[in-house]
Amino acid sequence: MTSPTGELTADQRATTSGYRLGTAPPPPPPGWRASERTLRLLTVAAVATVAALLTGHAWLFALAAGPAVLLAVATPGRTRPTRIDAEAQVTTRRCFEGEQVTARISVRHDGAAGLLDPAPLLGPGIVLTAERSSLDTVTLELTATRWGRWSIGHVDLDLYDTGHLTRRTVRVELGEIEVFPVPGNARLTPIPVRLPERLGEHTTRQHGEGVEVNGVRPHVWGERQRRIHWPSTTRRGSIQLNQFSAERAVDTVLLLDALGDFRDPATGVSTLDESLRAAAGLTRAYLRTHDRIGLVSVGGTTRWLRAGTGEAHFYRIVQSVLDVRKDLGYGTPELNRLPPPALPPGALVYAFTPLADQRMLDVLGDLADRGNPLVVVEIPTGDPRVDEDDEAGRFALRLWRADRDAMRFALRNRGVPVVAHTPGEALDLALAPLLRGRIQGRQR
């Protein structure tokens, strides 16, 4: 039986279940209890009987006779199960946003039973898209809508007897799931002026053993003569050799602003969601060119991951920030407390921030003082909604905009490029202007 139940979100489920998210739902009542059908038939029979006795109309007993017979013939006898075991299996515990996860609940019992009625209470970020039930199995098709480490939730399974007169509830926990963000579309990898002494794919201004010619110089005795530049050699009368640019890798650190999570009033897009999606896209782009990339997330507990490379590092980076939503905090993070490998000297730092918190300005100022080349990727929050007739609100909005302009100005005034990323668009559009030159920090 395929039963699309509509897109019931966890919030809606929680609301319809009568308790809020974050509060533990009461345990299901133990043992067998009357089903709604039993209550309906008994109520009608009892009301008809009492009405007959009070009014003296004997024919009203006829209204009670039918329901009483329906109850009597539906009795399951002694076939009801006495022992019920339920086991849940989830197809995967890790997935990307928008992917489907299947939870299959198998029920075993020792007697005869009727249908199963699952009542799922799902965690945040999980949506029920379809539900299939058979006599001993319930299959739930779930979709993960937001990245994070979520509790999938639990399912209260009502097991009915064969006559559908009584039911017993078994609670099945579905465990946790890690939902990874879908990386944003990014291919461009701007680089700083100075790169560490490590082989990579970025052409630098320094001479080295790359493939890009950047000059010609006289031959020194003992050098290989396979790179002779013949036009210069014939013009000058002595052997001239090609010079090549060094190709190096870049150390990049993503700084994630998790000091707050703002929701755009117009689109409903969460800044934290978009920050991590954009950061994941940039991570992919740099890992594709075999660069090392690390991560520092500030807000609540400051998390960091030292720079590394390889496809597996992408998952390590994402996993390290899945919990940031759980501990959004109010303390100003101290970057000095980070171990040096988390923020290598000279590493290119991308700060993904909605620029809505003054504390982030202090963090970025600290980074600029360290001399790291820094790029601020602004994740727009949208303007707060203000009523037309709310004069104080309009002034507050102007002040709010001016405050944000001041933050941008303060950063640009220190030589920090600020680019705005539009959710839904490729990050390349925001980063393209940075390819005109090299990103400079204070260490020049």
Added chain:
Amino acid sequence: MTSTTAVGSTAPGARLRSWQLPSRCLGLALAVAAADPVDRSTVASGLPVAVLAAGFAWWAAPAVDRTERPRGRLHHQLAWHRNTVLAVVAVLLAAVAPHRPWLTVTVAALLLGYLLHVDTYSPLHRPPGRAVVAAAYAASALVLLAAAAPTGSSSAARLLAVLGVAAAAGAVGLTLYERRGEDAPEQDGDS
């Protein structure tokens, strides 16, 4: 161990919606018959009451979708049990209406039909067999015939009726009774 069997082939939500019109019509007929719009002799009957009952029945008659979970408030509980409330309202309206043989038969048939209809189109209940339906209608008919039988009434008639009802309730109760020790809940093996 019960074998796996696909239960139905259509979505219950769509199935419920497709059967809303017959449910509404059946509930409407039950409420209007119980309210007896033709009669004007009592307060509880007549056209206004019938219109009110019809409006209520139009809303309450369709089987409740189980995706609507009950909440704690009284009006939410009543909305959740609206099928039962409709049946009870019909019984009460029929009880205060004057006795007309053809109308009593109609109300009894419609009430039982409505209860069976709700059972059948409830997403969690399989439709009752023909024998069950026949037994329920036969029991109602038997009681109607007994009630219509020309017997002399005495002052002890109500006492006898109470005793009869108690005996019938006892019989139904014994049928439903199951020794409590047998189904004491054991530890569930939740995962």
